Amino acid sequence: MADDIVIRADGLGKKYVIGHAAERERYVALRDVMARGARAAWRKTADVLRGRALIGGDTTEEFWALRDVSFEVKRGEVLGIIGRNGAGKSTLLKVLSRITEPSEGRVTIRGRVASLLEVGTGFHPELTGRENIYLNGAVLGMTRAEIRRKFDEIVAFAEVEKFLDTPVKRYSSGMYVRLAFAVAAHLEPEILVVDEVLAVGDAEFQKKCINKMDGIRRSGRTVLFVTHHLPTVLSLTSAAMVLERGRVAYRGSVSDALSKYLHQGEDQKTMIGRQIEISAALEGADFAAGAAFRVRFDVMLRGPLAEPRLGIGINDASGSRISTLFSETARVLPAVAAGNALHFQIVTEPVRFAPGILSFKLALAERGEDIETYEDTLQLVVPEYSPFVQPARSRPRGSVLVTSRIEFHEAVH
Amino acid sequence: MPELVLEAGRADRHYWRDLWAYRELFAILAWRDVAVRYKQTVIGIAWAVVRPFLTMVVFTVVFGRLARLPSEGGAPYPVMVFAGMLPWFLFSTILSEASSSLVGDANLVGKVYFPRLIIPASSAVVALVDLAINLAILLGLMLWYGFWPSWRFLLLPGLVALATLASLGPALMMTAVNVKYRDFRYIIPFIIQIGVYVSPVGFSSAIVPAHWRFWYSLNPMVGVIDGFRWCVLGGGSMLYLPGFLLSLAVVALFLWLGVAQFRRLERSFADLL
Numbered sequence: 001m002a003d004d005i006v007i008r009a010d011g012l013g014k015k016y017v018i019g020h021a022a023e024r025e026r027y028v029a030l031r032d033v034m035a036r037g038a039r040a041a042w043r044k045t046a047d048v049l050r051g052r053a054l055i056g057g058d059t060t061e062e063f064w065a066l067r068d069v070s071f072e073v074k075r076g077e078v079l080g081i082i083g084r085n086g087a088g089k090s091t092l093l094k095v096l097s098r099i100t101e102p103s104e105g106r107v108t109i110r111g112r113v114a115s116l117l118e119v120g121t122g123f124h125p126e127l128t129g130r131e132n133i134y135l136n137g138a139v140l141g142m143t144r145a146e147i148r149r150k151f152d153e154i155v156a157f158a159e160v161e162k163f164l165d166t167p168v169k170r171y172s173s174g175m176y177v178r179l180a181f182a183v184a185a186h187l188e189p190e191i192l193v194v195d196e197v198l199a200v201g202d203a204e205f206q207k208k209c210i211n212k213m214d215g216i217r218r219s220g221r222t223v224l225f226v227t228h229h230l231p232t233v234l235s236l237t238s239a240a241m242v243l244e245r246g247r248v249a250y251r252g253s254v255s256d257a258l259s260k261y262l263h264q265g266e267d268q269k270t271m272i273g274r275q276i277e278i279s280a281a282l283e284g285a286d287f288a289a290g291a292a293f294r295v296r297f298d299v300m301l302r303g304p305l306a307e308p309r310l311g312i313g314i315n316d317a318s319g320s321r322i323s324t325l326f327s328e329t330a331r332v333l334p335a336v337a338a339g340n341a342l343h344f345q346i347v348t349e350p351v352r353f354a355p356g357i358l359s360f361k362l363a364l365a366e367r368g369e370d371i372e373t374y375e376d377t378l379q380l381v382v383p384e385y386s387p388f389v390q391p392a393r394s395r396p397r398g399s400v401l402v403t404s405r406i407e408f409h410e411a412v413h
Numbered sequence: 414m415p416e417l418v419l420e421a422g423r424a425d426r427h428y429w430r431d432l433w434a435y436r437e438l439f440a441i442l443a444w445r446d447v448a449v450r451y452k453q454t455v456i457g458i459a460w461a462v463v464r465p466f467l468t469m470v471v472f473t474v475v476f477g478r479l480a481r482l483p484s485e486g487g488a489p490y491p492v493m494v495f496a497g498m499l500p501w502f503l504f505s506t507i508l509s510e511a512s513s514s515l516v517g518d519a520n521l522v523g524k525v526y527f528p529r530l531i532i533p534a535s536s537a538v539v540a541l542v543d544l545a546i547n548l549a550i551l552l553g554l555m556l557w558y559g560f561w562p563s564w565r566f567l568l569l570p571g572l573v574a575l576a577t578l579a580s581l582g583p584a585l586m587m588t589a590v591n592v593k594y595r596d597f598r599y600i601i602p603f604i605i606q607i608g609v610y611v612s613p614v615g616f617s618s619a620i621v622p623a624h625w626r627f628w629y630s631l632n633p634m635v636g637v638i639d640g641f642r643w644c645v646l647g648g649g650s651m652l653y654l655p656g657f658l659l660s661l662a663v664v665a666l667f668l669w670l671g672v673a674q675f676r677r678l679e680r681s682f683a684d685l686l
Binding site for chain 1: 415416417418419420421422437438441442445448449452518520521522523524525526527594595596597680683684
């Protein structure tokens with residue numbers, strides 16, 4: 001194994017056996033096993049007496065949650081694992097964090113792994129905030145000395161100073177989650193495995209969490225994390241892997257993984273509302289070569305609408321607003337009668353949005369009042385491209401790619 | 414840099430070392446179980462005091478007064494009963510607490526890795542705290558009857574350790590089986606209920622006919638309880654050595670079976686819970 005590789009999976013597979021009875025029961029009861037055994041024995045005896053062939057017991061079905069999964073993770077890499085529900089993301093994290101063992105294949109891991117598959121694992125409602133910090137810290141693999149050292153930091157991060165000696169069952173759900181995340185955020189393993197835990201708390205706290213994760217990333221630790229929250233994948237990860245029905249469908253750059261995930265061959269997305277239908281696409285001849293490109297919206301509005309106005313907010317991966325378009329700044333839209341529809345296009349001036357996800361907030365207004373609003377239901381992936389003479393060493397940060405010229409004013413000696 | 418390989422069926426070569434590495438988690442889980450149990454202090458402690466005390470009174474009346482069974486050595490009957498109840502309550506508490514512990518901590522098992530043995534083992538600590546309370550009652554009782562212990566009393570820690578090991582063997586078996594078959598826990602109160610009469614808790618094992626006594630010690634709790642009485646009651650109490658050794662062998666066998674069973678099923682716990 002090369003020196004800079006910290007995780008290597010070879011042909012990893014995880015099989016679950018689903019019995020027919022197990023589908024109906026949430027757990028196995030001895031009573032049922034005995035009853036089933038007795039029934040099977042009786043059936044077999046009866047079959048033997050009648051001189052028929054033996055019928056097998058309960059039919060079972062194999063289900064591979066993971067199959068043939070091979071990949072490598074380098075030290076300091078932040079790998080986002082994306083995939084739809086049931087694609088095997090959580091199973092993969094469980095195997096990597098030793099909670100369940102693989103059915104085939106092997107994983108080699110170098111370094112201390114801490115896994116964060118849930119915030120607040122082991123929290124006990126009867127215990128106080130202070131007690132739970134120690135309990136949860138120990139569960140996540142911190143030593144007591146480590147927790148003691150970071151205690152004040154954790155408390156400050158969670159903003160629960162006043163309630164340290166209150167049992168957490170009296171906490172509001174916001175406080176509970178903040179405390180739980182604060183403990184987790186102060187883990188310092190060599191490899192961190194995280195599952196969907198960023199999508200907690202209010203917007204302000206989320207921002208704090210993302211900053212913390214960003215800090216972890218920059219400290220050079222290896223992070224694997226699973227998420228549905230696509231913007232975080234972009235803002236935090238350096239590479240991504242797409243899982244599809246238990247197999248690796250793609251492993252590589254973040255934006256390519258995202259377009260794979262969003263099934264975006266034609267990079268066009270459609271959104272249908274009650275009175276609005278809209279699709280968005282990127283337009284530009286030499287787009288891949290780095291030329292600026294336009295975003296085109298095809299819109300259909302259904303009547304009745306008197307004085308319709310359309311607002312489109314363009315957000316970047318981290319949820320920050322890049323720009324807002326208003327239909328009336330380009331043209332005043334006519335009224336639409338009931339049963340009629342109005343078709344039109346909005347095309348932006350050329351812009352170079354940074355590779356990543358653009359998500360749109362839509363607001364359809366009538367006489368100045370919003371009648372339909374949608375957030376993040378329409379998204380576009382801007383694939384990896386580079387307008388630069390020589391690609392930058394580190395991934396450019398920000399939501400717009402700004403190119404520049406360098407002019408020499410003095411002779412080079 | 415430590416290199417860890419995860420593979421199907423790969424035996425954990427470092428199991429016991431891992432267990433040692435996770436000792437802080439063990440301590441904190443044990444502390445959690447104790448803290449939660451005695452959080453409502455009054456009820457928690459009152460329960461720990463009232464239950465053994467009433468049991469002792471009932472046994473003394475039924476076996477000592479009504480059935481007129483003899484005590485051991487010159488010890489007052491209540492003291493003799495209580496000395497036997499210390500290990501018995503330890504056993505029954507460990508058995509019932511441990512067997513439900515893994516199911517109770519299912520979310521922990523499903524979300525974090527650690528040697529699973531920690532969970533039933535830490536619930537045994539609760540039983541040890543209960544034992545300390547019972548011991549205080551016993552001392553009070555001895556003071557009340559003016560009964561002075563001999564030098565053997567100093568061997569009590571060793572016997573407590575023996576009683577704990579004797580309880581952990583069956584408890585680990587039950588714990589593992591209970592994860593797989595959830596209705597198994599209904600059998601445990603039954604085992605405890607029968608066990609209290611099959612084991613010499615309310616009476617002295619000296620009343621068992623001599624030719625049966627050796628085989629009676631196949632019940633590991635017989636040796637453990639006899640040991641406790643020998644240690645607490647002092648001079649007048651005789652230890653039946655062959656029986657004690659047989660019980661020790663059975664304790665060791667159960668412990669080995671329990672750990673082996675637990676470790677065999679341990680891998681699949683996360684998938685079953």
